[in-house]
Structure formats: C-alpha cells, structure tokens
Amino acid sequence: MAPTPNWLRRRGAKPEPQNDALWEMCPSCGERLYKKDLAERLWICSRCGHHFRLHALDRIALLADGDFHELAPLLATGDPLTWSDRMPYANKIAGDRQKSGLLEAVVVGLCTIEGVRTGLGVMDFFFRGGTMGSVVGEKVTLLIEECARQRLPVVLVTASGGARMEEGVIALMQLAKTTAAAERFSALGLPLITVLTDPTTGGVSASFGFQGDVIIAETGAAIGFAGRRVIDQTIRQKLPEGFQSAEFLLEHGQVDMVVRRTELKGALGRLLHFLTDKAVPA
Amino acid sequence: MAPTPNWLRRRGAKPEPQNDALWEMCPSCGERLYKKDLAERLWICSRCGHHFRLHALDRIALLADGDFHELAPLLATGDPLTWSDRMPYANKIAGDRQKSGLLEAVVVGLCTIEGVRTGLGVMDFFFRGGTMGSVVGEKVTLLIEECARQRLPVVLVTASGGARMEEGVIALMQLAKTTAAAERFSALGLPLITVLTDPTTGGVSASFGFQGDVIIAETGAAIGFAGRRVIDQTIRQKLPEGFQSAEFLLEHGQVDMVVRRTELKGALGRLLHFLTDKAVPA
Amino acid sequence: MNVIVELEKPLVELETKIAGLKKLNETQRVDFSAEIAALEEKARQLKLEIFGNPTPWQRVHLARHPKRPLAMDYISALDGFTELHGDRGFRDDPAVVAGYAYLDDLPIFVIGEQKGRDTKDNLYRNFGMPHPEGYRKAQRIMRLAEKFRRPLVTFIDTPGAYPGIGAEERGQSEAIAASLKVLAGLRTPVIVNITGEGGSGGALAIGIGDHIIMLQHSIYSVASPEAAASILWRDASRAEEAAQRLRLTSDELFEFGIVDEVIPEPLGGAHQDPQRVIHDTLAADKQALRKLLRLSQEALVDRRYEKFRRIGAHVELVHDTAAR
Amino acid sequence: MNVIVELEKPLVELETKIAGLKKLNETQRVDFSAEIAALEEKARQLKLEIFGNPTPWQRVHLARHPKRPLAMDYISALDGFTELHGDRGFRDDPAVVAGYAYLDDLPIFVIGEQKGRDTKDNLYRNFGMPHPEGYRKAQRIMRLAEKFRRPLVTFIDTPGAYPGIGAEERGQSEAIAASLKVLAGLRTPVIVNITGEGGSGGALAIGIGDHIIMLQHSIYSVASPEAAASILWRDASRAEEAAQRLRLTSDELFEFGIVDEVIPEPLGGAHQDPQRVIHDTLAADKQALRKLLRLSQEALVDRRYEKFRRIGAHVELVHDTAAR
Numbered sequence A, B: 001m002a003p004t005p006n007w008l009r010r011r012g013a014k015p016e017p018q019n020d021a022l023w024e025m026c027p028s029c030g031e032r033l034y035k036k037d038l039a040e041r042l043w044i045c046s047r048c049g050h051h052f053r054l055h056a057l058d059r060i061a062l063l064a065d066g067d068f069h070e071l072a073p074l075l076a077t078g079d080p081l082t083w084s085d086r087m088p089y090a091n092k093i094a095g096d097r098q099k100s101g102l103l104e105a106v107v108v109g110l111c112t113i114e115g116v117r118t119g120l121g122v123m124d125f126f127f128r129g130g131t132m133g134s135v136v137g138e139k140v141t142l143l144i145e146e147c148a149r150q151r152l153p154v155v156l157v158t159a160s161g162g163a164r165m166e167e168g169v170i171a172l173m174q175l176a177k178t179t180a181a182a183e184r185f186s187a188l189g190l191p192l193i194t195v196l197t198d199p200t201t202g203g204v205s206a207s208f209g210f211q212g213d214v215i216i217a218e219t220g221a222a223i224g225f226a227g228r229r230v231i232d233q234t235i236r237q238k239l240p241e242g243f244q245s246a247e248f249l250l251e252h253g254q255v256d257m258v259v260r261r262t263e264l265k266g267a268l269g270r271l272l273h274f275l276t277d278k279a280v281p282a
Numbered sequence C, D: 001m002n003v004i005v006e007l008e009k010p011l012v013e014l015e016t017k018i019a020g021l022k023k024l025n026e027t028q029r030v031d032f033s034a035e036i037a038a039l040e041e042k043a044r045q046l047k048l049e050i051f052g053n054p055t056p057w058q059r060v061h062l063a064r065h066p067k068r069p070l071a072m073d074y075i076s077a078l079d080g081f082t083e084l085h086g087d088r089g090f091r092d093d094p095a096v097v098a099g100y101a102y103l104d105d106l107p108i109f110v111i112g113e114q115k116g117r118d119t120k121d122n123l124y125r126n127f128g129m130p131h132p133e134g135y136r137k138a139q140r141i142m143r144l145a146e147k148f149r150r151p152l153v154t155f156i157d158t159p160g161a162y163p164g165i166g167a168e169e170r171g172q173s174e175a176i177a178a179s180l181k182v183l184a185g186l187r188t189p190v191i192v193n194i195t196g197e198g199g200s201g202g203a204l205a206i207g208i209g210d211h212i213i214m215l216q217h218s219i220y221s222v223a224s225p226e227a228a229a230s231i232l233w234r235d236a237s238r239a240e241e242a243a244q245r246l247r248l249t250s251d252e253l254f255e256f257g258i259v260d261e262v263i264p265e266p267l268g269g270a271h272q273d274p275q276r277v278i279h280d281t282l283a284a285d286k287q288a289l290r291k292l293l294r295l296s297q298e299a300l301v302d303r304r305y306e307k308f309r310r311i312g313a314h315v316e317l318v319h320d321t322a323a324r
C-alpha cells in the first residue's frame, strides 16, 4: 500500500478547467442551477431531486470520514491491443486524464466510513465512461485482496458503461479476475457491499456490481446488463416505464434498497457496523 | 433393518378383492381396458399412453432388481389428535389397510436398481391419498438416515395429496423432519433422486419432493403445491392449458426430465450409476 | 365477518360509555365515580365472559383480528430496522418483509410474513400470502444471517402460501422446500415467533428454528380451517368444526412439544394491549437467544435436528394387520 | 448474409461438377480421371486461396457458419448424454443445454450454449442467446458437478446474453455475475471449449475454467463486432473494422495467454469435416482432464485463481501524469 498524501488536500490541487461554465442545466427538470450551489448540495437538483453523476473524488469525500489511503495510485493501462481508431487509445486515455484529474476509471483505497475501517473503490463515469479495462480490474482486485488480508469489509461504488472495448477480451477477463477475488473474499465471511450509481451496465453490473452481499442502488440510477440502445435495436418495442431505473430494479427484486445520496453515508455506516461489529456477548 | 421376506412373494399373498372388476376405463381416452393386460403393460393405456396411478408394491416390483428389504414395516400411526369425523380416523386407517394391503402410505427399504444398491421409498396414493402423517414422515426419515449410515443413494417416488389433515400440525412437522434428514444426507455428498408421480402436491411436493438433486416427473403426472380446486376457488380464472402437468413443469424449469414409466427404471439406473460410480482413474 | 369483532361490540359500547362518564366526571360538579366503578366492573365481567375461555374458532378469529399486531409492528419495535428487498431473480414480494435490526444490543436478521392493515394495504401485501419469490428472498436473508453469524428471528403470520397460477409456474413447492432445507441446516440460531396465523407449509417455510414461541391466541395448523374443511369434506363452511378438530391452539401445541413457549395475551387478545405483547415477545426472543448463543454451530444444528426428529406419533405393531 | 457462405459458392459449384464427373466416370466407358484430377487440384487451390488465411471478419463468419458444428453436436458425440432441465424457478431456457454424459469412461457434467440449425430451431433456441434462467440452470448443474465430484465441460457458442425486457427484469446481470462466482470457486475441474462465437459476458458466464480450448476459427470477444462498433462509433455497420481491431482470433488469444489450446480446423472451417473437429476437441478435453484430475480440490481452485489473476496489461507510472 502506497502511503498517499491527504486525499482532500490533493483534490484541492486539481486545476479548475478554464472553460467550465458557472451554470449547469438539470437533465431531468431543465432547471438552471448555479454550479457552486449544486456542488454544495452533493450534486442533487434543488428543484426535482435529480442526482447528477458524481466524480470519484467527490464520492470519496462524501463517504470517507476524512482519511483515504489510496492503493495502486499510479497504475496505468498497458494498451494491450495497441488500439487505435480515430486516434490512438493512448491519446484518448491522456485526454481523459486531463479532463478528470484521474489516471484511470476507478480509485481504490482504505478509509473509515462512520468509524468502520473499510476498503473503498469508486468508479468514475467521466473517465472512459467508467469502463473496465486492465487497470480497473487490477485495482479492484488489489483492493479486495488487501481487504481479505486485513479482514476488512469492501464497499464498491460502481458507475460504468461496461467492459472497455479498446482492451478487447483482456477487458472481458477482468470480470473473471475481479469475480475470483470477490469469491475468495466472500468465502472468508467478509462483507462486500456494492453501491450501483448512474449508470451501471454491462461487464461491471454482470460481475462485482451484482456480487454484493447487500446491493444498494442510488436514487434514479440506470442499472442493467444491456444498454437501452441495444435493447431497442434488438426488440423494437416500447420499454416499460422506468425500465432499468433503480426503482424498477427494486420492484423486480434485484437490489436491496434504493438510497438517496444524502442518506448514503449513513446507510453504509449502519450496515457496516451491523455486519462487522463483534456481537455483544449475550 | 428388519429382515423381510422376499417382497414379490409377499405381494402374491395379497388377496384379490372379490368385487374387483375385470375391466378398467381409461380416464384419459375412455377406452375399456382388460385389467390383466393393463397390469402387464405397467398400467399404461394401450390406446393413448395414459399412465394410471400405480400401487407402491407394483412400483417397487417395477424398479427394484428383485430384492427389497423393507425398513420399519410395522410402523403405524399413533393417531395423535384422536381424530374423528364421520368415523374415527383409526377406522379410516383400518379400511385403507384392508383395501391397499399396506399398513401406511409409504413403503421404504433397501434394494438394488440396475445393480446399484439404493434406498427406495415409494408412496401409495391409494392409502389415504398418499398423505403424509407421522408414519410417512418417520419412515422416509428412517430410510434417509439408514442410507446416510450406509452411504447409499436414495430414490423417493412420491404420490401424495399432501400433509394428512387428521394428524394436524404433527403432520405438518413431518415436512420439517424429512427435510432435516434430507439436508444432512445431502451435506454428506450423497444423491437424493425424487420421482414425482400422479399426483404430487402440498406438503410432499413442498418438502422432499422438490429437494432432489435430480427431479424426475412421470409422464402426465399432476404436480403442484396448491390443488387445482383451491386455486380455482381463490383466483376464479381460467387455468392455462396443461397447468400443473409434468410437461408444464418441465417447461417452467421445475423438473429435470419427464420420463415414461417404461423408461423409468433405465433412467434411474443410468443416473444412479453416473452419480455413484467411482470415477475412472485418469 | 370476524366473530371476535362481533363479540366485541357490546364491550366497545360499554367502554365508550365509561369514557363519556369519565369526561363528565372531570368537567361537571356531580360525582360519577360510583357509576363508573360499577360500569368498569361490568365491563370486566363482560370481557371475562366473552374472552375468558375462547373456543378454537374464536381463537382463529383472534389470530385474524384486524387490530392484532402484525409482523412489522414487532419488527419496528426493534432498534434500527433496515429492510432488505428482493429475491435477486423475479420480484420483491411485499408479503414477506426482511432485513436487519438490533434486539437491544444484539444484531439480528429478521423475516416476517406481513398482512395489510386495510383493504388497499392487504392487496399490496397479498393478505400475507407469499409467492415463491417471497420465500426466495427469505432464503437470501437466511444465508446472510449464516454468513455473518447473526441470529435469525422470524415472525409467522400467514393464511398460507398463495395458491395462484404465477405462484405455481414459478415453483411454490420448490421455493418452500428449499426454504425448509436452508433453515434445517442453518448454522446460526433461529427463533420463530408465531404471532398470528400459522398456516401450512407457507408458515413452516420460515418456521424451522431452535426455539418456537407462540402467542396465546395465535393458531398454527397443517392448513387453514377453511382449507382443511374443504380438503376433508369438500365443504369450506365447516371451518369451525375443522378448527375444533385440528388442535391448532397454543396450549395444545405446547403440549405436543411443537411449541416451546407461549406468550400470554391480555384478556380479549393481543390487540387490547399491543405494546405489552410486543414487549413480552421480544423479551422472550432475547432470553432464548441468550441461551442459544452459548452453543457451538455444530451443537446448535444437532439440537435443531433432534428437536424436529422426534416429532411424530407412531407405534410399532407386533404383526402386520394389513390384508396383504 | 454470411461472407463465408458467399465465398464458398464457386467452390460448391466446382465440387458439384467433380461429383458429377465422378458419377459419369463410373457409369460411362470414357475415362474422366484426368479431368477429375485437374478439377480437384483447382478446388484445392481455390480452397487455399479463399480460406488459407482468413481475415478476422471472415473468421467471424466461419464461427457463425450455418453448418458449423453446434454445442449439441459435440455433446451428442459423448456417451450416454442425458439432458437435465430447468432453473427450478422460472423456465427451462432452450438456449442453454445441460446434463451429464461420459467422455470415454469419465463421468462428466456438460453445459453448452445452443444455437438453432434453421429459422424455426433458432427461434426456439433464441439464436443461442441465453436468458437469466439459462445461466441459473447452468449454476444448478455446476453445483451438481461440485457436489458429486464430476468434472464440468462447457461449450461456448453465443452472440451474447439476450438483450430484452424480460431478461433485464429477471436480472441478466445478477445471473451472469452469479455464474461467474460459482465457476470461480467450483471445487471440480472445469474445461471450457469455445466452439463457435464467444460473445461477451454471456460467453464468459460458462467460460471460467482450468483449461480453455478454442477452435481455430472460433472467435472470443468482449462484445460481438456489431455491438462493439455500435458502442464505439454508434455504427454497427463498421463491424468488420471492429472485428479487425478487437483481436478476437484464436491465435491472438493464445498469444495473450487467455486461451490454453487451439484445435486446428480443416481448410475452410470446422463444417468441412465436423467429425474430425468434434473428435479432436473431445480428445483435447480428455487429455486436459486427465492432468487436472490429479490435482487436489484446493490446488485446482488456487491454480484457477492464479490463471485469471494474472490476466491484464498495466504499467506502474513513476509519477502521476493526471492533471489533478
């Protein structure tokens, strides 16, 4: 484990992009929102309650008690297919690093949540659509393995378009790798809690996303295996109301609970305490 | 285990009821069938293939290689509720004994099936509608326990209207008792195969009936939890075609296979060999 | 029509009258104390007369009383209950509630069969009759309890598993059979509370445990009296007769050794003092757990095996009385 | 339109011609041997020209060739295959076949993804695209293999899991995630054969094993080329380009260390000599099993863990190049 400087301070060093607008429009109700207010309200629309997608670092700041010791912070893709289409994959990655301030689509580390020492992995949809390639697979695996060693619970917050096409079947194999780690971890009697945020689909939902002992969906998140577009093209019929929404999944028995962002830390803290506290001697 | 005389010889001692008709009508196609022929054809209608309900002893003769050592042959109900309605429960039992030539609704014992030493329990619908009370629960449990001791597979052939009302909640508890035995047996890595025959419903289908590692349904058998009458009364809507038939259950993923009576012994033999033979050293 | 609700009518009238007099007594100068005392004595007598020794059929209606505390009333009385949803396969069944909570300081998982309070709620809860996915949700929670070594506490209150097309299509039998199997081998303490109706396999599916607690006027039966009458005599209207014969009351089941502990109810039933009944039930749960938590997992599962292994009533004949 | 079927047309014509001449040769007095030999040489040349070095896109179509041996062709070649059906919860999914059989004398469980041979059959098999209940049936068979200590052999041939409403409602993600988890920890040898299309998570769900065998012209990909093109460029018509880039051929996957063994196909693809390909595949399965059966359960599962653990391509940077 690399000793990392205080995470929140590090975040402060992130340069505010020059062309950032001051205002953001709510994609749900259309309200024009002042970005600074929005950030203070955890990126929840003050008018309709819509949950904007959250950057990994903001999510960590929201969930961790203050400390966060990042694991494998400098892991970067080896570009196994030496992929290139309109531009080399390496360039796309470089662009995403620039935009997001992250080296890859997941940040993993150890922290405390409401006083419980926990492994925490958070995906970032703004980096390659949160897709899982070698680095995401490796970092999630390293986190789970480290927590197995230290007998700590793991919380994984997903936001992902699935496996990363540019890494081909190597990306697909990350489903197997992370699953194998989760399986071993689970056999030790340790808890894996997953938090599915908007959007969680494909290879991430079909691996560790749905392997949680308890699965929490964030309010309004789109969650599914196949993307809506693929389904539309395949079946060419009207999709049911709320299809693939967190609430739809709850009704169909797929997730344990739907939780608003403002309640998330509390819900996780209670659950972690419940699952890990030594039972009171009777 | 009680050393029992050769089963088939014993069956010969069963007095042919005086008023037995020579002919039987097929409930499926209406064909008038000569009973002696019918018995020779394993009680399968020669015209439409309808499988008549089979007596436990006929079923044992069909499945066992010739030997059958009955367990707990003399177990009889203790009438725990001292039940009586139009007549005392004890009298009903006495009548069923007279009619069926059995002491209770299940016969259990050890035998070989296609050369595999196996525990075999067969229910008889002609004894109290194959209902499960104390004796059925106890005998099935004893069989499973004996096979656990001897590390033998168990085959249970069900035919039952469910738990026996006249033994009240004591009958209900037989679901728990047989399940507990099946669970322990299963944890030893031993195979339980169930064969669901016409009809299998209620407490028997909702306990060991559906606890088989492999579940075979006999062609045309009616299988379900709730009886058709109860469902009709509850929902008052048309039932789908073939509802609760073996074939319906196959389609709905509930049973592994539907097998004709003529193929049953072969199918069981192959399965038992497959599950119990020592793997060939590679 | 609930026969207890009918019987309660004169009592309710009397109690309304007493309440009125009491109010007068406070606001007027005339002293009604004597009249009030007389009426209260009369009410007490009436209660005793009506409820002192309820018949099995009356108990069936006490168990189904619209004001009787429901599973969620017990569960809500625990600390920090959080509901967990879904079978991960088909649907979240509202007839089964499940989650985790604290019984005083003790972390437990809970499962309950939940009826509705009114018609709308009952339609949502399907009158407390689970579908296969309800039992499959329960199995998931049972496994969590085992994995995280937390005791499991269940609350039974169902007429039975739902008899419907979808329930059969999705394997009601398999769902119950699998629940029974999971509970039979579960390596964590299981406490069962029969708080209302314990109907058939649908009740037993969350009813195999190490300590079975039953409320005095709950019922527990191989089938609901109506279903039993229909099965036995093809006549559901003979339910009262079936209730009498089925031995479904707490005292009889305690005698049979099927129920380990009976929680007394106030005169007139649990709904006369829900707080007390809920408190007593949870206190009993806690006490039972305290003992069970001392056992090793192996001892616990062996003990549970023996507990159900011995239930039965059979005799060994000296010779074969069958005609064969 | 299958590009291989198109390419095969002149070859098929030529072969028809040769067959005609051969018949003439037998029945007529004139000797056509020389002509036949010449045409046969031409056919060989044509075959080599067309199929000698198929492009990735051609391989995609070889893998999808309507005459390519399907899962059931391999499974039927085993001794005494008996199909086991159903997920015990919702439906028997015809896109997944499962059961038990003997590989020579070795008792094994098998699971295969099954396409149809014609339109009607394909509708029944859903073009080999499983629903959640297909994966849940597979999990049941995996567990049986573990319980009875029989090896598991799987046959992958699917464009991917079915993207439909019901599939999503019933938890396609959960079904695949659970299958992966069961396979990852399964305490019995698992052999995986990629015999046709290996598409996405729908393939991997029966694809975690101890020895991965791939037919020479099968494909194995993170997504079908059409889906990948649609995801990458929102243009499914650029599938050929995607096929080129995705590195989905057996030689590339063998180089990556993802595939352990490649079964050569006859010139022109497996459908040119199905018997041989099926034989070679099953022989490879047997040989692999022979080795794996020597390992203890622990060693086996550890080995499988390490096998997938090391797949990846990442580097450790010396300093943070992100702008944060």
Ligand SMILES: [Zn+2]
Residues within 6 Å of the ligand: A026, A027, A028, A029, A030, A031, A045, A046, A047, A048, A049, A050
């Ligand atoms: Zn808004």
Ligand SMILES: [Zn+2]
Residues within 6 Å of the ligand: B026, B027, B028, B029, B030, B031, B045, B046, B047, B048, B049, B050
């Ligand atoms: Zn007929």
